[in-house]
Amino acid sequence: MELKEAKDKFIHTWGTLATQWGINRTMAQIHALLLLSSKSMNADEIMADLQISRGNVNMNLRDLMDWGLIYKQLLPGERKEYFIAEKDIWKVAKQIAKERRRREIGPLIEAMEDLKEGIQPDTAEKEEFLKIVNDISKVSVFADNTMTSLLKSDENWLINNFIKIFNK
Amino acid sequence: MELKEAKDKFIHTWGTLATQWGINRTMAQIHALLLLSSKSMNADEIMADLQISRGNVNMNLRDLMDWGLIYKQLLPGERKEYFIAEKDIWKVAKQIAKERRRREIGPLIEAMEDLKEGIQPDTAEKEEFLKIVNDISKVSVFADNTMTSLLKSDENWLINNFIKIFNK
DNA sequence: AAAAACTTTCAGAATATTTTGAAAATTCAA
């Protein structure tokens, strides 16, 4: 079956790419599976579909909720918990970008601030060191602000498309 | 010694953060060491400084050169190869962003194109699938273009700072 | 051409991350 094949390829590809960008394979595969599923799924269905253990499913569903990529759905008359993915890909991308900003840029800014505080620029050597720390600090604050701007409102999509066009 | 301590903390922190964003610890530590070093260093010096093997040093120096973060320097009268880091942090950030765009977004765009080609929208199910693939395609092309715009010229730094200010 | 100085490679070892699955905890219906 052609569609089934394409869906499997999608799930597999999503999982492989995810490892490239620091997200674990199974989490990405569960996400892909839910993205493609028109109805919400429970843990047993996901286990059967991806052939993975209950513990693994549970843990990664939790992480996906932390990332804001899936939602828990309680179906009336059902004991089991069901999960459904955010289908608006623009929202998905925003969530991922937001989370990565938090994880990747935040700690960097903090670490540089800590280093700045510990050192006084009383020798040339120390000044040199502080120059680098300060530069990294500036660039990471800039990156953080840029991300925030891009994410703050969907209007920025438009603004940036303009910038893109003007730079062509 | 206070500065030595701060430098060690910098190297250690850089290494830890790097794992968070998909780069290996040793590569980041070598990069940090070279960033802080006013003169270029050879493999033996790096081995001694970070207490790691020759093979490890060699491999990661190679990767750092691939990333465009360090340069090889041949000193007159010296047999050994010396390495020096790019000190302009804005350039460093651009290089990292460029490389990550290439590694993270490129393959995603390709994968979605492949999936699109394999499926005809002749059933509702297939249309639904193609909708998702197309949306991901669009968002990733957008992300790619945005990155490219940001990197293309340093003027974009200014433009984005304006955007940032206007959004405050 | 041989030897010395240095760099690269890569199989196996060490380390780190992910996964399993069964036990413990929780929730809910009766």
Add this chain to the structure above:
DNA sequence: TTGAATTTTCAAAATATTCTGAAAGTTTTT
């Protein structure tokens, strides 16, 4: 309550990644 259904936890096992170090490869000097 009790107990069946379901979810969560976590130590041990499986897997994946990184690192080592010695052997092989290169380049330069003599």
